[in-house]
Amino acid sequence: MTIEVRKPGLSTTVQDAGRTGYYDLGIPPSGALDQYSLRAANLLVGNAEGDAVLECVYMGPELLFTEAAVVAVTGAAMVPKVNGEERPQWESFAVDAGDVLSFAYLTGGARAYVAVSGGVDVPVVLGSRSTYGLGALGGFSGRPLAEGDVLPVGSGTGTAGRSVPADLRTTYSKDVEVRVMMGLYDHRLSRDGRATFLDTTWKLTPVADRIGFRYSGATLETVDREPPFGAGQDPSNIVDAPYPIGSIQVPGSVEPIVLHRDAVSGGGYMMVATVLSGDLDVVAQSAPGTRTRFVEVDLDGALALRAERRARDERLREVLG
Template sequence: MASERAIEINQPGLATTVQDRGRVGYYDLGIPQGGALDQYSAELANALVGNVDGEALLECTYLGPALRALAPLDVAVTGAPVPVQVNGVEHPQWTRLSLAEGDELSFGYIGGGSRYYLAFSGGIDVPSVLGSRSTYLLGALGGFQGRKLAAGDVVPIGAPRALPPGSVVDPEHRPVFSRHQDVRVLLGLYDHRLTERGLANLVEEEWTLTPVADRAGLRYDGPGVEWRERVQPFGAGSDPSNIVDAGYAVGSIQIPGGTQPIVLHRDAVSGGGYAMVATVISADMDLVARAAPGTKTHFREVDLDTALLARKDRTQRLSAALASLT
């Protein structure tokens, strides 16, 4: 009888979840797009093991899992720098590895950034929910039983894919995990609610990522901002940043109380009553996801043309990295 294509979780790590490209089309119902926070790293992990259709993989946050292969499996680890060990022997990231039945894959302490990705040839074979296998923890939706992985879980792996000729992502195509970031933003919709000094603080001063950072949002500490005084309209709260409810774009920046900006990420709610003073451009959302607590950040104002060019450049860089493996 053939061995079951699956992995057994011996230790789950801090927050290991199943993710893919995301769940698109339900934002108006309050269900966020989800998916891997660092999509670039996730795509390259999948490409290394022949997954080309956005197959599901594991997203590991800070402390990774220890798992056992229940059959021969091809795996790749990308994203934040972390020691990769097979049966206690260290192996490189950004390359394809072959696990024999019974091999144990484990990880050391992360050396920068916050998240790394494990892709298995064939993908994580859990049911698709609303068009995606991504885990949405708040809604207990998708992924492996709608939750983080736990010790003892047996996670099925799909049928193996044809492996690409290239088995290593060249260093020139790997992202940088820096303690200093310039994050490009488009101002609006409510930047007019800030004073001149408040707006200058947002886009000219330095902000530091706090430990309050997860898949829904990342909170920064810094000089704070000033809000223009006004009589709050009917339906808005008393906080100076409150508005009558509005929809939130992924990447929206809120500053409740004028003190700590919050960048909403892929699992954030789709609307609420805080003013969005700026939005991180789509090309830099992977960059934000790579930040670790303590990362020094400057929010740099750009215009729409620059944002569109940045999105095109990101697409071209990913395409070049994928092409290098074929």
């Protein structure tokens, strides 16, 4: 079974749960930026929750199915259509051989996830089918889909008409709160700089992709220092350090960048805070212009969010498993 790419969309990539274990070698985890939507889409079509799907940013592709399959679209609000007829999101539906799947305009969120029963069956590279574009690794030939590509799909046994209950669907807003833990380099900020970081309503710029999300809104005041050996002269420079996924670096003390799952693994900018892993999905679904507050939580708060997210995943599995 294959899917022909009639139109690729803006940047559609094959992604799964990710490629863990190689970040120390400079290869980031990649995988679906919104992991919850990945799980939901896969479970809807009867796949294992970490199987490979298509991640479509801002704009959906146009896909021709060569055989019958069951499909589900989760994540960003972008109404799917089969031969021009609307289908629901967060619900599995059938497509026949020769059917064309297309999408209406994005009306909320940023990234839609298209799961097909059997999963997108590109080769596994270093334990994952995820596309890492910067490294030309994994996915379909290591790159976003292009017109004319023919995607292999595994054999599956999905059921149409399965649905994620309303309270387990994600809704999207242009005003979001993203929970963070401060550090590791927040000591570079003055008291005012720290307050500015947490009190500013930041706006996501169009410079937002799988590597990082850049926000504008304020300049952060730093504390004076004698630059340590190996750090540059700019107050935002540090001696090179590893960059955690979710870390928020602030080059030049302006425009914080949240690193996401295709991040570079290290560098010399101060990271003033780190987004809780449970809220990386919220960042993933932010489109340019999204007004964002970074809200500080402590370790207990972070663990509570993790437990909350795990409980939600568990409920999803109970409903769809």
